[in-house]
Amino acid sequence: MTWTGLAAVSALTVLLLNMGAASAAETTGGSQPVPWQMYFQTPADDRMRGIVSLHNGLLVIITLISLFVLGLLAYIVIKFNSKANPVPSATTHNTLLEVLWTVVPVLILVGIAIPSFRLLYFEDTIPKADLTIKAIGRQWYWSYEYPDNGNFAFDSQVLNDADAKAKGEPRLLGTDNHVILPVGKTIRVLTTGADVIHSWALPAFGVKIDAEPGRINQTWFKAEKEGIYYGECSELCGARHAYMPIEVEIVSQEKFDAWVAEAKKKFAQDDASAPTRVAAQ
């Protein structure tokens, strides 16, 4: 197979996978998994777009390398088996070949490392945050605190199937109280665990960060479109690990302000300095 052929196969693979993703794409914002989905959820910010494009690039590179190695193996098996080549060559060294098979892989790895590190530092460097929230992983639900908006806090529990259906929420992803955040703002998310290690993950924003007891981790994202985005606890944390979804609704600043005013009353606490609440179950 020629190099053009190999490139065509790789491009086709990427195209097919992307078509799968595109069919699940929504123009209005919001994101959740769909049945039989094999590719990423539609990216909702620069961070996730960066992850997807790095993935697509790597897919082309590893496909080409795999096909190249497979081709070499097939060539050797056919050309140099004992029937076709009864008297093997006694050659042991080839300086040019040895330099090439060292230098070329190094160059490929450096080529991969550059965009990879660029993305890593983009994710790691938190821009000046407009708003901070804190997500606390518990066995087995999430609690949220809004320190910038009056320090109210609430628990977010999974809906049972009947309630989810009644509220029009996806099964095992909808929650009774969900996170609401403004669109177009840099949101800093602090995470911690109250008991064991959990992980706060929101695939459309490329966010996945451990929530560890005794430690605060931080990450960020910036939503471009209003809508409801779903995620799940992504660190195996116990018996009901599968039942602690993450539901984040992105709304306009006005709607957010109105919700904050309401939430301050709804989730008012006796002692603002002790936002940790007792489990509802």
Ligand SMILES: [Cu+2]
């Ligand atoms: Cu968990």
